[in-house]
Amino acid sequence: MSTGLTNSQRRPAVQFVNSDRPAILGGPPVRPSGPPAWPPTDPALTTTLRETLLDGSWGRYHGERCQRLQSLLAESHQVEHVVLTCSGTAAVELALRGLGVVAGDEVILSAYDFKGNFQDVLALGAIPVLVDICPDDWSLDVAQVAAALGPKVKAIIASHLHGAIVEMPALRAIADGAGVPILEDACQAPLARVHGRTAGIWGDVGVLSFGGSKLVTAGRGGAVFTRRADIAQRIRLHVLRGNDAYPLSELQGAALIPQWEFLPEWNQRRSVAVEWLRSEFTKSTAPPQAGVHHTTESAWELSPFPVASGDSGSAFYKWGMRYESREADRLTRNQFAIAVRAEGIALDPGLRSLHKIHSARRFRTAGDLSEATRADAGILTLHHPVLLGDESDLAQIPAAIHKIRTHAKEIREWFVTEGRSLELGEAGVV
Numbered sequence: 001m002s003t004g005l006t007n008s009q010r011r012p013a014v015q016f017v018n019s020d021r022p023a024i025l026g027g028p029p030v031r032p033s034g035p036p037a038w039p040p041t042d043p044a045l046t047t048t049l050r051e052t053l054l055d056g057s058w059g060r061y062h063g064e065r066c067q068r069l070q071s072l073l074a075e076s077h078q079v080e081h082v083v084l085t086c087s088g089t090a091a092v093e094l095a096l097r098g099l100g101v102v103a104g105d106e107v108i109l110s111a112y113d114f115k116g117n118f119q120d121v122l123a124l125g126a127i128p129v130l131v132d133i134c135p136d137d138w139s140l141d142v143a144q145v146a147a148a149l150g151p152k153v154k155a156i157i158a159s160h161l162h163g164a165i166v167e168m169p170a171l172r173a174i175a176d177g178a179g180v181p182i183l184e185d186a187c188q189a190p191l192a193r194v195h196g197r198t199a200g201i202w203g204d205v206g207v208l209s210f211g212g213s214k215l216v217t218a219g220r221g222g223a224v225f226t227r228r229a230d231i232a233q234r235i236r237l238h239v240l241r242g243n244d245a246y247p248l249s250e251l252q253g254a255a256l257i258p259q260w261e262f263l264p265e266w267n268q269r270r271s272v273a274v275e276w277l278r279s280e281f282t283k284s285t286a287p288p289q290a291g292v293h294h295t296t297e298s299a300w301e302l303s304p305f306p307v308a309s310g311d312s313g314s315a316f317y318k319w320g321m322r323y324e325s326r327e328a329d330r331l332t333r334n335q336f337a338i339a340v341r342a343e344g345i346a347l348d349p350g351l352r353s354l355h356k357i358h359s360a361r362r363f364r365t366a367g368d369l370s371e372a373t374r375a376d377a378g379i380l381t382l383h384h385p386v387l388l389g390d391e392s393d394l395a396q397i398p399a400a401i402h403k404i405r406t407h408a409k410e411i412r413e414w415f416v417t418e419g420r421s422l423e424l425g426e427a428g429v430v
């Protein structure tokens with residue numbers, strides 16, 4: 001947490017030692033301590049949490065800390081209305097209610113999206129309409145949204161996932177043309193820049209998550225925000241109906257305020273780390289053999305997602321990469337992930353595509369979802385805590401990948417004979 005590295009300082013010479021034995025085959029792991037912990041400990045958090053303990057406010061909600069957090073979020077997003085919630089999933093549900101979605105309506109979302117978003121649509125009695133994703137970064141394919149529109153569609157969910165950014169200006173134009181509102185899910189991209197605006201405000205309503213693994217965390221929590229008074233009013237009415245069932249507590253507010261203040265700097269550091277890793281992945285596409293030139297595509301099956309630039313800037317929660325095994329004797333995605341995990345690096349399979357884990361009776365589709373089918377089997381994500389590490393933390397990532405690559409055949413054989421039970425199970429259809 002203590003490094004303030006600049007881009008140019010992050011140029012470690014990565015040494016590939018081919019005889020290094022992969023941890024999964026009994027060798028020493030690249031990172032014996034395992035992936036770095038999250039959330040970080042920071043003196044600012046200790047102070048704010050201690051204050052809530054001492055003044056007794058930690059058992060309450062709707063106190064001054066929640067108010068302060070609300071105004072910070074309102075200011076960052078330039079919106080009038082912010083409602084703090086007990087989770088990001090609750091925020092999505094409230095946002096859909098705020099948009100007036102009711103039973104029998106349809107809601108368009110990406111076939112590759114956070115599972116809770118799909119469940120929230122179902123929870124309201126509405127029907128998910130799944131659309132395909134872009135080939136380069138597996139983000140919502142905006143052209144497919146246009147093809148999926150119909151008279152029953154009452155909302156479009158656009159989630160910025162794995163460091164990718166949905167083409168919001170184009171989506172906004174399509175949505176406006178059809179008179180359908182957008183729910184912009186910034187749970188993985190707090191304070192990301194999306195074509196000159198803060199993530200969440202291209203939508204009619206935006207959501208954030210403060211869940212345990214998220215970039216800003218209180219273990220649990222979320223927020224929903226909007227400029228539209230009608231949406232805010234519907235959300236408040238629902239929240240206050242009967243019991244106050246969705247609140248964030250003062251204790252959570254105390255944990256979140258300092259993190260929200262650090263966030264721009266942390267996002268910046270993570271971006272620098274991702275840029276370095278991207279260049280390292282491209283450079284190290286082949287073992288250093290004289291005269292052999294390989295491109296990322298031909299020699300290595302791992303292609304990190306492109307990084308937003310210009311008037312956009314990503315936040316990196318679980319940075320995405322495509323894994324493709326082109327040859328029969330290559331490791332499967334899951335085998336590769338297990339082997340990298342054994343090295344102490346948190347490079348894991350991403351989400352399941354929604355059409356692969358839910359019965360087709362539960363949703364409508366537009367298009368053949370071929371990219372989402374590829375993503376289901378081929379996505380890997382790098383968990384973010386390591387991106388705040390120092391240069392040696394970062395250098396361990398390409399080193400671990402290289403180690404697995406050079407022993408791919410042996411690891412593959414090991415899985416066939418001994419490691420079969422270790423392979424991640426496929427989730428059933430629900």
Ligand SMILES: *Cc1c(COP(=O)(O)O)cnc(C)c1O
Binds near residue numbers: 087088159185209
């Ligand atoms: C985490 C997340 C949510 C909400 O998650 P909670 O764990 O309920 O806070 C919603 N959408 C996306 C894209 C997420 O990553």
